[in-house]
Amino acid sequence: MTTSATTKRIGIVGIPPLAIIKQLEAEGCIIFDLDEPHVKRDIELASSYLPRVFCAILRTVIINGLSLQLDRIYIDVGPGKCDCALHTATILADILPETTVITTRNQDSAAFGTPLCTARLPLLEKISAITKSVQSARPYQDLAACVPTAGFWGVPPRDFSLLSLFPDTTHVFGWTRCMENKTPDHQQLEALINPDIPTVFFAQSFCAKTALARHLANKHPHGLYVDCDVTAGNSTKAKIEAFLELSTTPPGSLTDSYPPSSDPLSF
Numbered sequence: 001m002t003t004s005a006t007t008k009r010i011g012i013v014g015i016p017p018l019a020i021i022k023q024l025e026a027e028g029c030i031i032f033d034l035d036e037p038h039v040k041r042d043i044e045l046a047s048s049y050l051p052r053v054f055c056a057i058l059r060t061v062i063i064n065g066l067s068l069q070l071d072r073i074y075i076d077v078g079p080g081k082c083d084c085a086l087h088t089a090t091i092l093a094d095i096l097p098e099t100t101v102i103t104t105r106n107q108d109s110a111a112f113g114t115p116l117c118t119a120r121l122p123l124l125e126k127i128s129a130i131t132k133s134v135q136s137a138r139p140y141q142d143l144a145a146c147v148p149t150a151g152f153w154g155v156p157p158r159d160f161s162l163l164s165l166f167p168d169t170t171h172v173f174g175w176t177r178c179m180e181n182k183t184p185d186h187q188q189l190e191a192l193i194n195p196d197i198p199t200v201f202f203a204q205s206f207c208a209k210t211a212l213a214r215h216l217a218n219k220h221p222h223g224l225y226v227d228c229d230v231t232a233g234n235s236t237k238a239k240i241e242a243f244l245e246l247s248t249t250p251p252g253s254l255t256d257s258y259p260p261s262s263d264p265l266s267f
């Protein structure tokens with residue numbers, strides 16, 4: 001990509017509405033997904049602005065905001081993200097006077113589909129591609145769905161290294177699935193599970209989604225609830241590895257559809 005002094009540097013938090021993404025693409029902006037680490041700085045730096053006991057993804061947003069010299073930040077604060085993001089938006093606007101902070105409430109309902117969530121691909125690669133897909137308004141390529149042997153439910157974790165523990169035949173559920181479908185406020189899709197496959201229900205520590213993750217894990221016949229803060233420690237990784245190794249259920253059905261719905265992607 002060629003850049004010039006007039007190319008705008010834009011940060012996004014969560015999933016801004018599609019209309020904004022189209023506008024940013026038309027303007028040729030450089031987009032940074034602030035939910036992911038972009039700079040090697042100690043996350044403790046965020047503690048001047050946010051409590052230590054707070055979602056590590058939003059603490060990462062603060063570090064990125066302080067480091068990337070952005071022209072604008074679009075931060076989704078609606079039901080497709082969370083109240084923690086709403087308060088983080090207030091703080092960003094205060095501490096970054098050179099950056100325009102724009103809050104959005106994404107309630108897009110056009111389903112783009114979830115081909116990556118069900119494709120056969122290393123999970124780390126798959127979730128990286130899903131997070132990248134947020135920056136584009138283009139439709140997805142068709143990908144064949146694989147027969148799943150495991151499930152990952154949750155948001156893209158702050159520490160992607162835990163994703164390398166899963167088999168390539170892992171289907172993705174939860175908010176990450178809503179992300180690929182470009183419908184972040186789709187509660188029915190977020191609650192979709194496949195009861196036939198062992199599933200890890202992941203949430204960031206201190207996030208309200210811990211409640212839903214643990215609830216679904218308790219209901220699931222082969223579910224494991226896990227929450228992590230900044231990084232996934234060895235004991236968490238060992239727990240996931242043991243769970244996946246010891247869950248000797250046969251491959252699940254190709255269609256992830258529980259609770260049943262005629263078209264789980266649509267509202």
Ligand code: SF4
Pocket residue numbers: 055056057058081082083084085155204206207208209
């Ligand atoms: S993990 Fe939870 S608290 Fe953190 S940004 Fe996402 S929804 Fe908000």
